[in-house]
Amino acid sequence: MEKLSLEQIEASLKHLNGWSYANGMISKSYTFQDFTETFAVMTHIAFECEKQNHHPNWENVYNNLTIRLNTHDVGGITQNDFDLAQSIERIVGNK
Numbered sequence: 001m002e003k004l005s006l007e008q009i010e011a012s013l014k015h016l017n018g019w020s021y022a023n024g025m026i027s028k029s030y031t032f033q034d035f036t037e038t039f040a041v042m043t044h045i046a047f048e049c050e051k052q053n054h055h056p057n058w059e060n061v062y063n064n065l066t067i068r069l070n071t072h073d074v075g076g077i078t079q080n081d082f083d084l085a086q087s088i089e090r091i092v093g094n095k
């Protein structure tokens with residue numbers, strides 16, 4: 001998978017509501033009702049990550065979930081990160 005340029009990253013971010021690029025990662029924070037809902041969403045995302053063989057850096061504090069994506073195999077952002085971000089948006093949108 002090819003590393004995307006900053007221009008490509010910025011173009012792809014236009015299609016992703018609330019995601020931004022900083023420190024070599026694309027990221028978004030979500031707030032849910034409570035820990036149970038947050039962890040349920042994380043579980044759903046985790047299965048999708050296994051399907052895509054692409055895994056997040058994430059941090060959960062009670063009902064807050066911050067997700068940061070990069071492709072550590074290439075040390076940058078690839079299309080895999082955007083594909084997973086789109087899937088995460090779909091999962092969160094369907095909760």
Ligand SMILES: C[C@H](O)[C@H](O)[C@H]1CNC2=NC(N)=NC(=O)C2=N1
Pocket residue numbers: 053054055056069070071072073074
């Ligand atoms: C060996 C294994 O397939 C790779 O290390 C995969 C697993 N999941 C991954 N996830 C992420 N975010 N980046 C990777 O480069 C990556 N590589």
